[in-house]
Amino acid sequence: MKNFALILITFTLFSCDKSFKHQRFIQNNSFDTITVLNPDFDSLYYIFPQQEKMIYSFENLDSEQNSEPCKWLGDTLIIKTIHDSILKKPVSIESNWTSTITPLEDGRLQKCVFTIEIGDI
Numbered sequence: 001m002k003n004f005a006l007i008l009i010t011f012t013l014f015s016c017d018k019s020f021k022h023q024r025f026i027q028n029n030s031f032d033t034i035t036v037l038n039p040d041f042d043s044l045y046y047i048f049p050q051q052e053k054m055i056y057s058f059e060n061l062d063s064e065q066n067s068e069p070c071k072w073l074g075d076t077l078i079i080k081t082i083h084d085s086i087l088k089k090p091v092s093i094e095s096n097w098t099s100t101i102t103p104l105e106d107g108r109l110q111k112c113v114f115t116i117e118i119g120d121i
Contacts, residue, residue, distance in 0.1 A: 018106075019060065019108075020060045021109045081121055
């Protein structure tokens with residue numbers, strides 16, 4: 001029984017060596033406060049001018065995964081100003097996102113950023 005416990009603890013410690021963390025942010029470079037509504041998770045975010053906010057994240061433990069698409073794959077993500085001006089730039093197009101991957105002690109972190117500029121509203 002002690003050997004089984006030792007093997008289980010060893011496996012648990014080393015199986016998380018290759019975690020993959022993925023985060024999506026909205027960067028607001030406009031002069032307006034932006035609202036981001038994600039009805040899939042009943043989430044509402046307010047992003048002030050020149051601010052950035054994480055709107056989604058997940059982690060895969062023990063993953064050899066190198067990256068994940070940044071584009072929004074959910075059903076709906078509604079982005080508009082507090083004055084109800086709708087965003088013209090689609091979140092569903094990969095080239096509208098920037099991605100960086102950073103090695104971590106226990107795996108990798110991918111940070112995806114969707115940047116809203118003044119002309120996008």
